[in-house]
Amino acid sequence: MAPETRTVSLVASTVECDGIATFSFTRPDGYRFAAGQYQNLTLETREGPQTKSFSHCDAPGDEHSRVLTRLTGSAFKDALLALRPGDAVQTSGPFGRLTVPEGARKAAFLVGGVGLSPAASIVRDAVLRRSGLECLVFNGNNDETCVPLREDFAGYAAEPTVGVVDVIWKPSESWKGESGVITADVVRRHCDPNDGWHWFVSGPPAMVTPMRAVLQELGVSATAASFEEFGGYR
Numbered sequence: 001m002a003p004e005t006r007t008v009s010l011v012a013s014t015v016e017c018d019g020i021a022t023f024s025f026t027r028p029d030g031y032r033f034a035a036g037q038y039q040n041l042t043l044e045t046r047e048g049p050q051t052k053s054f055s056h057c058d059a060p061g062d063e064h065s066r067v068l069t070r071l072t073g074s075a076f077k078d079a080l081l082a083l084r085p086g087d088a089v090q091t092s093g094p095f096g097r098l099t100v101p102e103g104a105r106k107a108a109f110l111v112g113g114v115g116l117s118p119a120a121s122i123v124r125d126a127v128l129r130r131s132g133l134e135c136l137v138f139n140g141n142n143d144e145t146c147v148p149l150r151e152d153f154a155g156y157a158a159e160p161t162v163g164v165v166d167v168i169w170k171p172s173e174s175w176k177g178e179s180g181v182i183t184a185d186v187v188r189r190h191c192d193p194n195d196g197w198h199w200f201v202s203g204p205p206a207m208v209t210p211m212r213a214v215l216q217e218l219g220v221s222a223t224a225a226s227f228e229e230f231g232g233y234r
């Protein structure tokens with residue numbers, strides 16, 4: 001049975017940095033999802049109604065749904081940005097299988113940019129529920145001045161069960177963390193990749209394809225990894 005379409009309204013929008021923004025929406029009664037899943041949003045745009053998929057970056061226990069996206073100047077993104085609190089949006093879902101497998105105790109993520117969303121949902125859910133899931137997030141971004149959801153992740157990283165490794169493509173001279181892109185060597189410096197981790201990769205195809213290769217190089221088996229491509233991004 002197809003998930004029902006519901007009307008929700010914008011609660012707040014925040015442009016974080018470098019054309020990256022978050023949007024939060026009311027949660028309809030009876031909407032249930034698992035951390036890591038996505039929803040479809042339908043908006044009236046200058047090109048007519050359009051529907052696009054967005055991963056939750058909120059946890060099931062949150063009051064509101066939240067999505068993280070890149071403002072590209074497309075008709076859809078401009079319509080999203082033009083929404084004011086209280087404006088109505090159609091949503092359907094949840095969809096997707098990028099969720100923590102039954103029995104998994106350790107979750108590691110190779111993500112970056114807006115591909116961080118499912119990791120944010122899964123880590124947040126583990127922290128809020130104190131589920132004991134150990135989480136390690138490799139988060140790749142262009143420069144350290146624009147790391148989406150930075151404050152949220154600073155809070156999660158204060159938990160003993162959560163580790164965050166920022167990997168900055170073009171860091172400033174004062175940057176002391178990992179630089180360049182996420183590689184097998186970067187991963188090995190922070191964990192034994194085959195020590196019980198379930199690996200998650202999500203984001204635009206340009207991110208998912210090289211991260212598949214990293215996991216292959218690390219010898220991670222197909223059953224220990226889950227992937228989700230944000231189709232629609234080049």
Ligand SMILES: Cc1cc2nc3c(=O)[nH]c(=O)nc-3n(C[C@H](O)[C@H](O)[C@H](O)COP(=O)(O)OP(=O)(O)OC[C@H]3O[C@@H](n4cnc5c(N)ncnc54)[C@H](O)[C@@H]3O)c2cc1C
Nearest residue numbers: 052053054055069070072073074076117230231232233234
């Ligand atoms: C399962 C799933 C989950 C997803 N989750 C997310 C998510 O959490 N967050 C998210 O942002 N997206 C997510 N997506 C992708 C999303 O549905 C859109 O396809 C995506 O955001 C691009 O939409 P758009 O309107 O910006 O680009 P479109 O107008 O559809 O354009 C397609 C391409 O052109 C580029 N483009 C368009 N206009 C411009 C411009 N003016 N300047 C530069 N580039 C431009 C876009 O970046 C994109 O690469 C997900 C997709 C799937 C399938």
